[in-house]
Amino acid sequence: MSVRTDAALPSVNTVYDVNRIREDFPILKQIVHGKPLVYLDNAATTQKPLQVLKELEKYYYTMNANIHRGVHALSQEATEAYEGSRIKIKKFINALGKNEIIFTRGTTESINLVAQSYGRKNFSEGDEVIITHMEHHSNIVPWQMICEERKAKLRVIPIDENGELVFEEFEKMLNKKTKFVSVVYASNSLGTVNPVKKIIDLAHSFNVPVLIDAAQAVNHLKIDVQELDCDFLAFSGHKLYGPTGIGILYGKVNHLDSMPPYQGGGDMISKVTFEKTLYNELPYKFEAGTPNIAGAIGLGAAIDYVEKIGIENIARHENNLLEYATEKISELKGLRIIGTSKNKISVLSFVLENVHPHDVGTFLDFEGVAIRTGHHCTQPIMDRYGIPATSRASFGMYNTFDEIDVLVNGLKKILEVFG
Amino acid sequence: MQQELRELYQQVILDHNKAPRNFRKIENPTNYAEGYNPLCGDNVTVYLLIDENNIIQDISFQGSGCAISKASASLMTSILKGKTVEEAEKLFNKFHDLVTDKLGDNFSVDEFGKLAVFAGVREFPARVKCASLAWHTMLNALHNKNEKVVTE
Numbered sequence: 001m002s003v004r005t006d007a008a009l010p011s012v013n014t015v016y017d018v019n020r021i022r023e024d025f026p027i028l029k030q031i032v033h034g035k036p037l038v039y040l041d042n043a044a045t046t047q048k049p050l051q052v053l054k055e056l057e058k059y060y061y062t063m064n065a066n067i068h069r070g071v072h073a074l075s076q077e078a079t080e081a082y083e084g085s086r087i088k089i090k091k092f093i094n095a096l097g098k099n100e101i102i103f104t105r106g107t108t109e110s111i112n113l114v115a116q117s118y119g120r121k122n123f124s125e126g127d128e129v130i131i132t133h134m135e136h137h138s139n140i141v142p143w144q145m146i147c148e149e150r151k152a153k154l155r156v157i158p159i160d161e162n163g164e165l166v167f168e169e170f171e172k173m174l175n176k177k178t179k180f181v182s183v184v185y186a187s188n189s190l191g192t193v194n195p196v197k198k199i200i201d202l203a204h205s206f207n208v209p210v211l212i213d214a215a216q217a218v219n220h221l222k223i224d225v226q227e228l229d230c231d232f233l234a235f236s237g238h239k240l241y242g243p244t245g246i247g248i249l250y251g252k253v254n255h256l257d258s259m260p261p262y263q264g265g266g267d268m269i270s271k272v273t274f275e276k277t278l279y280n281e282l283p284y285k286f287e288a289g290t291p292n293i294a295g296a297i298g299l300g301a302a303i304d305y306v307e308k309i310g311i312e313n314i315a316r317h318e319n320n321l322l323e324y325a326t327e328k329i330s331e332l333k334g335l336r337i338i339g340t341s342k343n344k345i346s347v348l349s350f351v352l353e354n355v356h357p358h359d360v361g362t363f364l365d366f367e368g369v370a371i372r373t374g375h376h377c378t379q380p381i382m383d384r385y386g387i388p389a390t391s392r393a394s395f396g397m398y399n400t401f402d403e404i405d406v407l408v409n410g411l412k413k414i415l416e417v418f419g
Numbered sequence: 420m421q422q423e424l425r426e427l428y429q430q431v432i433l434d435h436n437k438a439p440r441n442f443r444k445i446e447n448p449t450n451y452a453e454g455y456n457p458l459c460g461d462n463v464t465v466y467l468l469i470d471e472n473n474i475i476q477d478i479s480f481q482g483s484g485c486a487i488s489k490a491s492a493s494l495m496t497s498i499l500k501g502k503t504v505e506e507a508e509k510l511f512n513k514f515h516d517l518v519t520d521k522l523g524d525n526f527s528v529d530e531f532g533k534l535a536v537f538a539g540v541r542e543f544p545a546r547v548k549c550a551s552l553a554w555h556t557m558l559n560a561l562h563n564k565n566e567k568v569v570t571e
């Protein structure tokens with residue numbers, strides 16, 4: 001796993017001081033079952049730095065008020081902070097305008113919004129929607145629901161043994177009936193980074209819009225929505241070192257403008273009478289009700305933190321961790337890595353011959369090591385490989401090579417017990 | 420290995436995991452049912468051959484799962500062979516009380532026999548489903564409900 005090719009990394013000479021970074025994450029100092037916590041479940045959710053926690057505390061201690069509706073000082077301050085976050089996010093993914101940034105509860109809600117609003121308006125009988133075999137359930141089920149309702153057909157791009165898309169199948173699948181393509185940027189259970197730019201360009205040649213599920217990509221790859229030219233992009237704050245319950249939907253203005261609202265309520269209107277309601281302008285049309293104000297502000301702080309360290313630096317560190325872990329783990333007898341694409345985020349899924357992932361998870365927990373075991377909300381992938389589940393270690397900006405040694409030693413002990 | 424972990428993964432459990440008993444299909448079962456734990460992907464099918472006197476003449480299982488669930492299914496089938504349906508139902512309740520810690524430490528190892536090895540599961544709430552999946556599935560099979568048991 002050498003340095004990736006899709007994100008040209010500028011040569012940054014600063015030393016990556018992981019111990020300094022760890023100081024910002026107090027939770028990492030915990031002792032679990034008498035052992036120092038080794039947190040390797042970052043693909044599920046990342047830990048939050050003090051900088052984010054302090055911002056949340058500051059909001060509730062000094063600023064709490066509802067936004068967009070008060071003339072009083074607190075309300076104005078809260079509105080400013082909330083809207084300030086929107087601008088940070090706009091810059092972070094290089095959107096054209098802040099009206100393209102919609103706050104949601106997370107990736108799941110972002111995708112549901114597009115399926116329910118764009119899909120209901122634009123799909124009809126016989127139309128086709130394309131996803132891939134490596135989608136998270138949150139990029140499968142919303143499309144199944146709307147396809148069933150609109151009598152459209154869901155089509156699935158297959159993956160090969162390495163966990164890479166079979167691109168030719170996608171080329172064959174696109175046709176006049178294709179109305180939408182929704183693909184994951186980086187797979188949470190295989191680690192595969194998909195050639196999203198190529199997918200977007202090809203879909204656009206058929207005039208088909210594309211949604212990118214960037215839940216696992218935002219914390220590792222520099223994202224530029226204008227360069228990608230994606231129509232929609234979704235991600236969650238909690239996988240970007242920010243709070244839970246906050247996420248983003250980016251959408252191109254022309255799509256968002258033509259889409260009906262997703263939910264009705266306060267904030268999303270400009271005028272309400274019992275005869276008719278005029279909807280508010282973007283992005284508020286899609287933000288009905290009091291949002292997760294603290295979450296949005298916390299996400300802004302998380303982005304500041306990530307940018308201070310530098311996403312390229314984080315990516316380089318995580319790539320090195322993945323390379324080291326892949327090498328070490330491959331030496332174990334009877335271990336098989338699931339997801340062997342050349343281009344991966346720092347996700348390492350594996351199965352052990354004769355040891356079920358659930359047992360692996362329990363044993364490692366007693367070594368202080370937190371990994372995820374199960375199907376990772378990607379059951380079709382498990383079926384593809386004919387396995388019930390995998391064990392998954394996923395690395396974040398604060399993980400160390402020593403921690404990988406703890407993981408590998410833990411696995412060795414398991415092999416002794418079950419061997 | 421730490422104490423709690425050793426109690427969960429007792430040698431008996433490791434042995435049954437490695438070499439599960441009655442791990443096969445019964446070709447013409449009088450009863451069978453499937454069980455599934457969506458959380459970890461464990462699945463098990465329990466087959467029974469019950470005679471006219473309500474005695475379990477044969478019982479077996481197939482499927483995939485963790486050491487706890489496999490050993491539980493294996494031990495369950497060993498113990499239930501030759502028992503009556505009524506006795507099987509009683510054992511189900513007893514086992515359930517054991518792993519969900521309803522009994523606390525007030526259970527006698529004699530009474531439970533080999534099943535006592537599952538007492539360690541009490542310390543692992545996340546693993547109770549693993550230990551009880553086969554039992555729930557067996558109970559469904561007894562009642563000839565062939566719909567899938569789902570434990571979550």
Ligand SMILES: Cc1ncc(COP(=O)(O)O)c(C=O)c1O
Pocket residue numbers: 043044105106107108109136138139184186187188213215216236377
């Ligand atoms: C690739 C991918 N998509 C979508 C999601 C759903 O994110 P959330 O649960 O934050 O809505 C996840 C989270 O596990 C994910 O990994």
